[in-house]
Amino acid sequence: MRTAYSVDTVRAAERRLMARLPEGALMQRAAAGLAAACADVLGRVYGRRVVLLVGSGDNGGDALYAGARLARRGAGVTAVLLAPERTHAGGLAALLRAGGRSVSPADAEEVVRRADLVLDGIVGIGGRGGLRPDAAALAALVAASRAAVVAVDLPSGVEADTGEVRGAAVRADLTVTFGTHKPGLLIDPAREYAGVVRLVDIGLELPEEAELEALQHADAAALLPVPGVESDKYRRGVVGIAAGSARYPGAAVLAVAGALRGGAGAVRYVGPAGEAVIARFPETLVSDQGPKQAGRVQAWVVGPGAGDDAGTVAEVLDADVPVLVDADGLRLAEVGAVRARTAPTLMTPHAGEAAALLGVAREEVEAGRLAAVRELAGRYRATVLLKGSTTLVADAGGGVVRVNATGTGWLATAGSGDVLSGVAGSLLAAGLSALDAGSVGAYLHGLAGRFAAEGAPVGAHEVAGAVGRAWRDVVRR
């Protein structure tokens, strides 16, 4: 599991560790890891031009000590000091001793233009709000330069705890972060500013539960349902799909396509698209009754392509089994009916749908994804999966939020969400919790998208077809 901890948690762990270590030891660990990462980026250190952008806090101190190490290996190192009188004194002295030099921001343009590598030590976890004008001016110089950009701990200007970017920020090729990932490094839009993220272990002891976690292959593999020798299709779980309409039969077909690959033993379909479903997937149990009469299921998926069929949504929400609500179902589901449920509910909006439910602009959800997913989960007392390039899954009661980054931009294609609802609904029927079903579903779906697309546009039915390959990839590694 990849985990991320908030600034408060990091600071507390830092205090505990510093009390046991000699003064400055932690910063030396950070600087050593940082300098090694910079050397890897440069390939050859000797004779290369390195520019340090140095703010007035310890983030600047890290940059200065790393710069000193690079200078000792023969790099020409220049520090641009944003606040000369408040610069980390020990770091600056070390740099000067190693043969580096310092300049004022007035000279930044010239040195940044000629740099092979720029180290962004303007601000780290001590940053508040968007970058101030003098720092923003440096970020603009960095954006215009051809140098490789390495961010110290975080790209300056991004919010460590939320991934929000409320103004100018540095865009890095590599971020070298210390002790733990910070939530912002895993959530868009900040994640995009971070580039590749490299974690340097500085010995922080962190609590068991993180603020954010991202499944890796082994975690997903451990959660995927595996049929035992005693399994039959009913024990593996039956997932009911109440989706599609005369106008949108395709949504039903795609949700069923996902559900068939999600691990349930059988897929039951109810709705007006039965003929289209059975023509494509003859293994589906098609019913022409409503959800209540359709026969037992262990979980329902409701909403994809549902149009205005509020009655079916209400009927499904009334069922005493886990329910996944997607697409039109999100609009049609009564808040009170969702809150009143005792079995788990998993809602799967994209940013536009989440915005409509919250009564805010789509841009606001995209800029503050973590706040939006938590707010919705609390409001509906449900588990919420907010789709996007970094999909987030949050339970209602707070606790750890899962983030998924297996997706690809090619998944932003019509019907892709219907496939995800089928996969995740199937996992719910197989007995996974809403948090696990949502996050494992997103993991498989994202991977399937990558496999199906292979760098080119892809249709949602091809994504569904690649879920098996994603599953095999997850369990085999």
Ligand SMILES: NC(=O)C1=CN([C@@H]2O[C@H](COP(=O)(O)OP(=O)(O)OC[C@H]3O[C@@H](n4cnc5c(N)ncnc54)[C@H](OP(=O)(O)O)[C@@H]3O)[C@@H](O)[C@H]2O)[C@@H](O)CC1
């Ligand atoms: N924790 C750990 O375990 C370890 C931490 N380490 C390192 O310490 C870093 C944290 O250092 P930190 O606490 O000194 O804060 P930091 O990020 O340098 O920022 C504070 C400065 O930024 C300024 N500033 C604020 N907002 C701003 C804005 N919007 N735009 C512009 N400026 C802004 C603010 O100015 P002020 O408000 O004081 O005027 C203040 O001077 C951490 O990220 C990591 O690199 C490692 O060495 C080892 C282990």
Ligand SMILES: [K+]
């Ligand atoms: K930084």
